[in-house]
Amino acid sequence: MPPNTERTAKRTSNDMTEVLAVLRQRFGDRLDASPGICRQHANTLTWHAAQAPDAVVFAASTQDVVDLVGIAQRFHVPIIPFGAGTSLEGHVNAPLGGISLDLSRMDNVLRISTDDLDCTVEAGLPRGRLNSYLRDTGLFFSVDPGAEEATLGGMAATRASGTTTVRYGTMGDNVLGLKAVLADGSVIETSSRARKSAAGYDLTHLLIGSEGTLGIITELTLRLHGVPEQVIAAVAGFPTLESACRATMTAIAMGLGLARIELLDPMTIKAVNQHAGLSLDPVPTLFLEFHGTAAAAREQAEIFAEIAREEGASNFKSAADESESRKLWKARHDALWAAREAWPGRDALVTDVCVPVSRLAECIAETEKDIAATGLVAPIVGHVGDGNFHAIVMYNKEDASEQEAILAFSKRLAERAIAMEGTCTGEHGIGQGKTAYLRAERAGAVDAMAAIKKALDPSGILNPGKIFQT
Numbered sequence: 251m252p253p254n255t256e257r258t259a260k261r262t263s264n265d266m267t268e269v270l271a272v273l274r275q276r277f278g279d280r281l282d283a284s285p286g287i288c289r290q291h292a293n294t295l296t297w298h299a300a301q302a303p304d305a306v307v308f309a310a311s312t313q314d315v316v317d318l319v320g321i322a323q324r325f326h327v328p329i330i331p332f333g334a335g336t337s338l339e340g341h342v343n344a345p346l347g348g349i350s351l352d353l354s355r356m357d358n359v360l361r362i363s364t365d366d367l368d369c370t371v372e373a374g375l376p377r378g379r380l381n382s383y384l385r386d387t388g389l390f391f392s393v394d395p396g397a398e399e400a401t402l403g404g405m406a407a408t409r410a411s412g413t414t415t416v417r418y419g420t421m422g423d424n425v426l427g428l429k430a431v432l433a434d435g436s437v438i439e440t441s442s443r444a445r446k447s448a449a450g451y452d453l454t455h456l457l458i459g460s461e462g463t464l465g466i467i468t469e470l471t472l473r474l475h476g477v478p479e480q481v482i483a484a485v486a487g488f489p490t491l492e493s494a495c496r497a498t499m500t501a502i503a504m505g506l507g508l509a510r511i512e513l514l515d516p517m518t519i520k521a522v523n524q525h526a527g528l529s530l531d532p533v534p535t536l537f538l539e540f541h542g543t544a545a546a547a548r549e550q551a552e553i554f555a556e557i558a559r560e561e562g563a564s565n566f567k568s569a570a571d572e573s574e575s576r577k578l579w580k581a582r583h584d585a586l587w588a589a590r591e592a593w594p595g596r597d598a599l600v601t602d603v604c605v606p607v608s609r610l611a612e613c614i615a616e617t618e619k620d621i622a623a624t625g626l627v628a629p630i631v632g633h634v635g636d637g638n639f640h641a642i643v644m645y646n647k648e649d650a651s652e653q654e655a656i657l658a659f660s661k662r663l664a665e666r667a668i669a670m671e672g673t674c675t676g677e678h679g680i681g682q683g684k685t686a687y688l689r690a691e692r693a694g695a696v697d698a699m700a701a702i703k704k705a706l707d708p709s710g711i712l713n714p715g716k717i718f719q720t
């Protein structure tokens with residue numbers, strides 16, 4: 251049985267009138283029930299139909315969150331935590347109505363320690379702003395999902411990763427501790443600032459990836475990294491996607507310290523050329539970055555160039571300077587917007603499978619064949635150093651048969667990855683879109699997850715309808 255959601259029935263507008271009056275008394279003009287604001291807080295970026303909440307509360311402190319949870323418990327109303335709304339699987343939709351809890355006003359950096367290489371921030375801080383803040387410290391925060399406005403709280407809640415994960419890890423590796431409000435209104439801190447601890451259950455990692463269903467994160471203590479002495483960005487064009495994947499696998503197996511290795515297929519290259527004013531050859535291409543001392547970074551780049559040549563790469567080219575390098579990485583981060591621009595009027599379904607790196611070439615080759623056989627338009631990009639790739643399926647929302655075809659493709663892709671000992675989601679999470687695949691991937695474990703949900707949120711007020719099938 252799905253946990254809890256059956257008990258959190260959709261409110262009628264009469265019920266909500268009383269709830270809104272109590273919320274208005276506590277939050278004043280930080281409560282907004284206007285249709286426009288509610289619509290903005292439903293999923294607007296994805297293929298999922300938007301399901302708007304009844305109202306939005308803009309929190310300014312942990313105490314605000316505690317008080318909102320108390321009111322939600324009293325009236326049995328869902329709370330849907332909201333960072334920047336950039337998640338891609340219907341995570342911030344409100345299928346049962348309720349209150350969207352917008353944390354974007356909790357955006358302060360609370361402390362930085364250059365000695366301990368860590369910092370504590372409020373959950374609504376966008377990841378791009380944290381790195382601007384750190385600019386003069388010689389430190390940086392490494393996790394960089396394509397959406398610069400994604401908040402640290404949202405990133406922890408989805409266990410996000412990005413282009414540097416191959417070297418610096420995911421949110422799971424870079425969050426040291428959390429402050430969170432649980433469904434009973436209690437406030438917990440999940441760990442000390444010590445770099446390691448064996449003190450009891452690891453609640454930090456229980457909350458990371460819980461998508462707002464177990465608690466509301468209000469503060470995070472994050473691991474920071476020193477800015478490397480030398481950064482070399484490069485691109486390498488390959489004859490086939492498989493040869494690019496094999497070069498990746500060889501470099502990973504050698505333990506070459508790549509900081510970034512991202513794959514873009516020819517369709518994506520054409521789209522980013524147009525979007526970002528680049529002039530790359532429209533062939534399967536790896537975007538790379540090497541970090542270290544000047545000598546170490548140069549040596550890694552030379553070794554990779556040799557690996558690439560052995561796989562038939564014709565044009566390994568380093569970026570001339572920092573501005574060219576920044577342009578390349580911006581183009582990579584903007585791949586989704588570039589695809590939308592290249593196929594105007596179409597919507598995008600962004601898939602997100604991840605397989606062991608040794609199976610990557612095979613998984614991409616089978617996916618390419620599937621795309622060709624079904625005639626879909628689906629450029630491929632990927633964090634290939636982690637075995638993670640996205641087919642960005644461009645489709646016409648008004649065409650029911652096309653919708654059916656893309657969902658069937660997405661299902662085959664998830665099943666293919668699971669059959670290769672991989673996962674249906676490397677980084678985007680389950681949300682509403684992948685609940686069936688979660689069951690297919692982790693059958694026995696889903697019941698244990700549901701038991702945890704029931705223990706921590708017995709009345710099911712926290713983000714109902716996500717992770718578990720309803």
Ligand SMILES: Cc1cc2nc3c(=O)[nH]c(=O)nc-3n(C[C@H](O)[C@H](O)[C@H](O)COP(=O)(O)OP(=O)(O)OC[C@H]3O[C@@H](n4cnc5c(N)ncnc54)[C@H](O)[C@@H]3O)c2cc1C
Pocket residue numbers: 295330331332333334335336337338341342353373374394395396397399400401402403404405406407408409410411412413461462463465466467468583586587677678713716
């Ligand atoms: C162009 C583009 C590129 C992207 N690239 C990547 C990528 O490279 N890697 C990647 O991992 N993702 C990527 N994403 C997806 C998205 O950016 C991430 O999922 C991101 O982590 C979401 O952050 P957010 O602040 O927007 O969270 P939201 O979308 O607001 O929320 C996401 C989930 O977290 C919950 N939540 C939010 N804040 C909190 C909180 N404080 N406490 C508890 N729960 C909370 C919400 O309820 C929801 O379930 C991309 C998206 C876009 C649009």
